[in-house]
Amino acid sequence: xxxxxxxxxxxxxxxxxxxxxxxxxxxxxxxxxxxxxxxxxxxxxxxxxxxxxxxxxxxxxxxxxxxxxxxxxxxxxxxxxxxxxxxxxxxxxxxxxxxxxxxxxxxxxxxxxxxxxxxxxxxxxxxxxxxxxxxxxxxxxxxxxxxxxxxxxxxxxxxxxxxxxxxxxxxxxxxxxxxxxxxxxxxxxxxxxxxxxxxxxxxxxxxxxxxxxxxxxxxxxxxxxxxxxxxxxxxxxx
Numbered sequence: 001x002x003x004x005x006x007x008x009x010x011x012x013x014x015x016x017x018x019x020x021x022x023x024x025x026x027x028x029x030x031x032x033x034x035x036x037x038x039x040x041x042x043x044x045x046x047x048x049x050x051x052x053x054x055x056x057x058x059x060x061x062x063x064x065x066x067x068x069x070x071x072x073x074x075x076x077x078x079x080x081x082x083x084x085x086x087x088x089x090x091x092x093x094x095x096x097x098x099x100x101x102x103x104x105x106x107x108x109x110x111x112x113x114x115x116x117x118x119x120x121x122x123x124x125x126x127x128x129x130x131x132x133x134x135x136x137x138x139x140x141x142x143x144x145x146x147x148x149x150x151x152x153x154x155x156x157x158x159x160x161x162x163x164x165x166x167x168x169x170x171x172x173x174x175x176x177x178x179x180x181x182x183x184x185x186x187x188x189x190x191x192x193x194x195x196x197x198x199x200x201x202x203x204x205x206x207x208x209x210x211x212x213x214x215x216x217x218x219x220x221x222x223x224x225x226x227x228x229x230x231x232x233x234x235x236x237x238x
Contacts, residue, residue: 041069041070041073041150042073042129042130042131042150042153043073043074043075043128043129043130043131044069044073044074044075044129044130044131044132044133044146044150045074045075045077045123045124045127045128045129045131045132045133045209046064046074046075046076046077046133046134046135046146047077047079047120047123047124047127047132047133047134047135048060048061048076048077048078048079048123048134048135048136048137049079049081049116049119049120049123049134049136049137050078050079050080050081050083050087050091050119050137051080051081051082051083051087051116051119052083052084052085052087053083053085053087053137053138054083054085054086054087054090056137056138057078057087057090057091057137058090058094059140060135060136060137060138060139060140060141061076061078061094061101063140063141063142063145064076064100064141064146065098065100065101066143067141067143067144067145067146067147068143068144068146068147069146069147069150071100074100074129074146075100075101075102075127075128075129076100076101076102077102077103077104077123077126077127078091078101078103078104078137079103079104079105079106079119079120079122079123080103080104080105080106081106081111081116081118081119082106082107082108082110082111084108088103088105091103091105102126104122104123104126106118106119106122114224116202117219117220117223117224118220120134120202121216121220124209124212127209129209130208130209130210131149131150131153131206131207131208131209132206132207132208132209132212133146133149133205133206134202134203134205134206135202135203135204135205136202136203139164139203139204149162149204149206150206152206153206153208157208158207158208158211159200159205159206159207159208159211160205160206160207161200161201161204161205162201162204162205162206163201163204164201164203164204
């Protein structure tokens with residue numbers, strides 16, 4: 001029993017040190033890049049795959065509408081992926097009041113259980129943006145989110161990996177899960193900064209549309225057979 005406790009203690013100590021070094025590295029990297037960030041504003045298309053998201057899509061769209069980004073330089077493309085809970089009506093209603101919102105609807109009869117990646121691809125086909133950002137309907141963003149994602153691009157960048165943090169609650173199990181997930185994402189971010197990315201989140205991902213078009217067929221093929229979102233990251237030079 002004592003040996004097991006010691007092993008677990010060492011495991012979490014090592015994990016904690018890795019998290020600490022990763023955070024320090026990211027802070028140092030961030031400070032060095034403050035004066036060299038890209039300040040141009042390319043046109044951005046935000047793709048939101050949405051299936052039965054009537055309970056969360058409104059707050060997500062409100063966050064996107066309130067982004068501090070040039071008003072004529074972005075569009076929001078929520079893709080209704082065969083929803084059956086009224087998500088389509090919500091999207092149409094919000095689009096009537098805001099020209100930034102350009103919903104795409106996939107009928108239930110044509111969905112064929114192809115999943116989220118097909119919905120994202122459908123949205124990209126309708127996108128006008130040079131930069132594509134994908135997120136999820138249950139994600140909330142701070143007002144500078146879009147600008148921060150775009151600033152990471154330079155002439156040699158094909159894809160930017162962002163982090164999504166889980167919402168904390170008072171339940172200890174949920175808090176532990178959130179902290180554990182945050183630790184993994186911090187390590188992933190640090191590895192991405194040194195050009196060794198291991199994972200990415202489709203809820204916070206940006207890439208050039210031109211780069212996506214070049215690898216589209218292979219990415220969709222691999223995703224269909226293997227069901228792995230990281231194929232896009234692996235196919236596009238980060």
